[in-house]
Amino acid sequence: MTDDTTPMTDGGTDEEARTDGGPPATVPPDDETPTWSERKEHSQGLSQLTYQYFERSRREDEDLRAESTYVERDVLGFPAWPHETIRNLAIASFFVGILIFISALMPPHFGHPANPGSTPAIILPDWYLYWSFGLLKLNPLNPELAVLGGNILIGNEFLGIIAHGIVFGVISLVPFLNKGNARRPVEEPFWAGVGMAGVVLSLTLAALAIQNFFPFELELLVTLTFLLPVLAGVVTYAVLKTMREGYSYDLNRRYFMLRPPK
Amino acid sequence: MSLKKNDEMDHNAWLKTQDLTVIETAFLTTLIWVDKRLRIVDYLEILETMYYRANLQMPKSHTEQYDLDNKFWYWYPLYSLGSLSILAYLVAAVSGALLGFYYSPSTAGAAAQGDPTAAYDSVVLILKDVQFGFMLRSIHSWAAQFMVAAVFLHMLRVYFTGAYKEPREVNWILGVILIGLTLFFGFSGYVLPWKQLSFWAAQIGVEMALATPIVGEWAAQLLFGGFTLGQATLVRMYILHVFVLPFVVTALIALHVGIVWVQGIAEPH
Numbered sequence: 001m002t003d004d005t006t007p008m009t010d011g012g013t014d015e016e017a018r019t020d021g022g023p024p025a026t027v028p029p030d031d032e033t034p035t036w037s038e039r040k041e042h043s044q045g046l047s048q049l050t051y052q053y054f055e056r057s058r059r060e061d062e063d064l065r066a067e068s069t070y071v072e073r074d075v076l077g078f079p080a081w082p083h084e085t086i087r088n089l090a091i092a093s094f095f096v097g098i099l100i101f102i103s104a105l106m107p108p109h110f111g112h113p114a115n116p117g118s119t120p121a122i123i124l125p126d127w128y129l130y131w132s133f134g135l136l137k138l139n140p141l142n143p144e145l146a147v148l149g150g151n152i153l154i155g156n157e158f159l160g161i162i163a164h165g166i167v168f169g170v171i172s173l174v175p176f177l178n179k180g181n182a183r184r185p186v187e188e189p190f191w192a193g194v195g196m197a198g199v200v201l202s203l204t205l206a207a208l209a210i211q212n213f214f215p216f217e218l219e220l221l222v223t224l225t226f227l228l229p230v231l232a233g234v235v236t237y238a239v240l241k242t243m244r245e246g247y248s249y250d251l252n253r254r255y256f257m258l259r260p261p262k
Numbered sequence: 263m264s265l266k267k268n269d270e271m272d273h274n275a276w277l278k279t280q281d282l283t284v285i286e287t288a289f290l291t292t293l294i295w296v297d298k299r300l301r302i303v304d305y306l307e308i309l310e311t312m313y314y315r316a317n318l319q320m321p322k323s324h325t326e327q328y329d330l331d332n333k334f335w336y337w338y339p340l341y342s343l344g345s346l347s348i349l350a351y352l353v354a355a356v357s358g359a360l361l362g363f364y365y366s367p368s369t370a371g372a373a374a375q376g377d378p379t380a381a382y383d384s385v386v387l388i389l390k391d392v393q394f395g396f397m398l399r400s401i402h403s404w405a406a407q408f409m410v411a412a413v414f415l416h417m418l419r420v421y422f423t424g425a426y427k428e429p430r431e432v433n434w435i436l437g438v439i440l441i442g443l444t445l446f447f448g449f450s451g452y453v454l455p456w457k458q459l460s461f462w463a464a465q466i467g468v469e470m471a472l473a474t475p476i477v478g479e480w481a482a483q484l485l486f487g488g489f490t491l492g493q494a495t496l497v498r499m500y501i502l503h504v505f506v507l508p509f510v511v512t513a514l515i516a517l518h519v520g521i522v523w524v525q526g527i528a529e530p531h
Contacts, residue, residue, distance in 0.1 A: 088342075088345065091342050091345075091346070092345075092349055095346050095349055095350075095408075096349065096353060099350065099353060099401065099404055099405060099408055100401060102404055103397060103400040103401040103403075103404045104397065104400070106400075106404075107396060107397075107399070107400040107403075108399070108400060108403040108404075110385070110386075110389060110455070110457065111457040111458050111459055112376075112457060112458045113372070113376060113377060113378040113379060113382040113456065113457055113458065114376075114379065114382070114456045114457060114458055114460060114461035115375055115376030115458055115461070116375055116461065116491065117375040117376060118375075118376065119462065120458055120459065120462060123459065123462040123463065123466065124459070125449065125452065125463050125466075126407070126410075126448055126452055127407075128407070128410040128411070128414070128445060128448060129445060129448070129449065132445070133466075136466070136470070155473050157469055157470055157472075157473030158473045158474060158475065160470065160473075161470060161473060161474055168438060168442065171438055172434070172435050172438050174421070174426060174434070175426045175427060175428070175430065175431035175434045175435075176431060178424075178427065179427060179428050180427065180428075181427070181428075182424055183423055183424045183425075183528075184423070184424070185422050187424075188424070191424075192422065195418070195421050195422055199418065
């Protein structure tokens with residue numbers, strides 16, 4: 001039995017990779033890497049399954065790598081030192097410099113002390129919360145139910161809070177709805193359209209928040225708040241679709257050959 | 263007995279076989295002359311290292327590497343937005359710590375409604391009396407604005423380049439949480455000077471909390487210290503702004519960046 005080519009009891013030869021005994025048969029990817037079961041013996045229950053899976057997943061990786069037509073280039077990474085460090089230092093210095101420059105140029109206004117007795121005519125948060133403030137002004141959309149005698153079912157403020165929940169919920173759901181390896185907006189005009197609609201919605205909601213500054217009727221503003229995002233989404237979709245079928249697809253054919261869209 | 267010269271090592275003969283210009287010949291002759299005496303070849307490695315130190319060459323850019331004909335170079339600044347928001351966060355942390363030396367979270371001192379409180383007065387002190395205090399507050403405020411802007415744009419970049427896709431859902435959700443915390447950071451900081459707009463922004467916050475069924479009153483008491491605004495509100499916003507949020511946000515940023523480190527940066531376009 002010292003000869004490697006001697007048939008073994010299972011009919012194979014010693015040259016072939018052998019299983020470790022645990023079903024189903026798993027094969028270590030090469031001679032040098034120890035199998036997970038070699039690293040630690042787990043012969044039963046969940047731990048066994050875990051290690052079996054790890055072995056499978058590693059094999060899957062290796063198989064995919066072997067099958068892949070992906071061409072490895074000479075430069076696979078950007079060196080951390082000195083290139084990345086110097087680039088980062090340059091960007092960081094520029095950014096902090098601009099920050100300090102603007103701070104010196106445009107110091108923020110400091111208003112009057114708080115007076116619980118007098119409500120100011122215009123209450124506004126900082127610009128980055130305008131969209132959120134706009135969501136609190138959706139009361140024209142609050143349905144007045146006929147069965148309740150024209151009363152509203154949920155308070156206007158609670159409606160705004162529900163709207164916040166919807167916004168954060170939808171944003172969180174995006175990666176679970178849109179999968180695949182497409183990376184460019186051109187590859188997925190629909191999702192680019194959704195994104196543009198979201199961006200425009202945040203802007204129109206901000207406009208709704210500062211509604212006092214607009215010289216037209218509130219009803220029109222509310223309509224525009226939800227119409228413009230849809231419009232922007234449709235336009236984006238159409239433009240990207242055209243681009244994709246037009247010049248961009250052609251220009252980037254190499255890229256699509258490298259990773260074809262689904 | 264002396265060592266015989268090897269033909270292969272006859273550099274001058276080798277030089278004659280080459281088709282060289284005058285300059286090249288002169289250079290090589292000098293080099294050989296020096297090398298025969300000083301063996302500079304022994305220091306070749308050091309020379310090479312010095313050469314490459316002096317002639318730093320940028321490696322291939324992503325577009326060159328993937329043969330994208332350099333059509334997308336203008337995307338690249340957008341890929342630094344994440345680190346820029348961290349940078350703005352650090353600037354805000356440093357300037358905020360300095361401001362914290364002088365700020366006092368107290369509504370005491372107002373004899374009548376609308377009088378300046380101790381909190382308001384301490385900000386006035388920072389603006390008027392503290393050396394560089396005016397600039398410090400300006401920097402802190404602008405750093406906050408820059409951070410929020412960078413975070414929003416970072417999110418758009420991640421969305422439009424599809425970097426949130428399959429193995430990176432957790433980091434996307436972590437990012438959504440971080441955006442929410444960043445906005446709350448901004449909100450709590452907006453309340454602290456206890457100026458008119460601070461007060462009424464906090465008032466809207468309380469009203470929002472109270473409008474929520476079941477958890478609303480509990481949330482109002484936890485975050486705002488009651489149903490009406492006062493000393494308790496200011497102290498809670500202060501502790502949230504300078505103690506709770508910095509720890510939570512810093513930890514989540516570390517986790518966020520750590521996951522990027524582990525998963526690798528999503529290959530762009």
